[in-house]
Amino acid sequence: MPSSNRRTLLVLGVLTGALVLCGCTGGGGTDGTGGTREARPDPDLPLRARAVATTDTLLADYDAVLAGPGAAQADRLRTFRADLAAHRTALASGLPSPAGSTSPAGTPSGSGSAAGGAVPPSTRPTGSAVNSVAALATAERQAAGARLADLDTASPALAKLLAAVSASDALHAAALGDTGPITVPAPAPSSSARAAASGPAVSKSPAPLPGASAAALQNALAAEHAAVYGYGVVGAWLPAGEQRQDAYATYAVHEAERDGWQRLLGAGGATPTAAAPGYRLPFQVTDAATAGRLAAHVETQLTGVYADLVAATTGPLRDRAATALRDTALRATHWGADLSALPGLPG
Known part of the structure; x- marks a missing residue:
């Protein structure tokens, strides 16, 4: 050195x-013949909806632990919960949010079909309620991986946001005692991807960046x-x-x-x-x-x-x-x- x-x-x-x-999405405009071209749906919306659902589940988990066994670390947990609220605000940009609707965590939420960009229900599996700080740390670590499942299909701006949220989740997990590996859920391969995987391997020279x-x-x-x-x-x-x-x-x-x-x-x-x-x-x-x-x-x-x-x-x-x-x-x-x-x- x-x-x-x-x-x-x-x-x-x-x-x-x-x-x-x-990343930007196409808006409305003319179709070249004087007619109005219909605006294309934002492909980021379903990705944002899934990320918000994960955040809502974590917020509810924090509330459950703060109401019970997390009292000894209340200040730290409240700080991390405030981070999650900031995540939700950033992730929910552009999502429908009908007036008066709330998530289980008490924060504004959308409703309807996730494919249309609204927030799907809680992502916590049945029977796996978080009831301790250790379980909360594990939930944060798992969320850090889940954030990255849609990374490659997200727009540049959303990918950057998802990576930052994932990093924050990992920081929370480590601070709460879970330093295990961050595992990204593998997406189901498409039929074309399966066909390509089954074909002969082809050696290619590195493509220019x-x-x-x-x-x-x-x-x-x-x-x-x-x-x-x-x-x-x-x-x-x-x-x-x-x-x-x-x-x-x-x-x-x-x-x-x-x-x-x-x-x-x-x-x-x-x-x-x-x-x-x-x-x-x-x-x-x-x-x-x-x-x-x-x-x-x-x-x-x-x-x-x-x-x-x-x-x-x-x-x-x-x-x-x-x-x-x-x-x-x-x-x-x-x-x-x-x-x-x-x-x-x-x-």
Whole structure:
């Protein structure tokens, strides 16, 4: 790891992310013959409805635990419940919400067919009521995976939101004691997908990366270059022991992320961004406390970078970006960062 007296400037501004992509759906207009073209339904609506239903179930779970065994952790649970309310507000954008209707958790809800974008009923299986903090932690972890089931079919803006909500659910689960793996439910394969899977394997050369994906990957690579240097400073200022070993391990994680993005860009026909010749710290690091603050800052800034990467990519690469967003959010809180209800999203 580089020493703390290396005379370079850490430019952590590259961690802020530059790509902000949003998905739009077609609206009404003319059909070219003077007639009015009917507006197309927003394909995000059923995805939003499923995500809101998951959130409503979690809100009801929090209420049940707060009314009983969760009293000892009431302040923390109320904070996490407020995060969920923020998730619901963001996810419900565009969904029908008839006046006077409420969800089981006491928040406004839509009604009707889920396919039309309204909120389906509770997603909690019969007989699996949450009645303890441990069960609530498991429900949060399972929700973190469920959020990502629709990731690849979502618009860039909704995919970014789903990844942020999933990261927040994972943070809640870990804080409540469940650090198990995040499992994404596998969608049922279509008939065409099954036919393709049964056919002979065909070797293909890596396809060139789309421009938006390549730019977002270059931004992630630049951010990881800076993160590697940042953790070099962090490790140099921490005393020998568990914290320093923690910093060394995270340094290696960021080296691996950097190398992975370099390989991916190269395979896609792009020239990977090189490490900057100079870096500047966002504040002076003089002791273990400020070293920990630097680690939290690096990880917090990376959440925005990876949220942008989710929006700019599709398929397995989008899944990988969502995982990176969740992992860096978990590391940020480990180092003491106080993240928002939607890690990586502005505001």
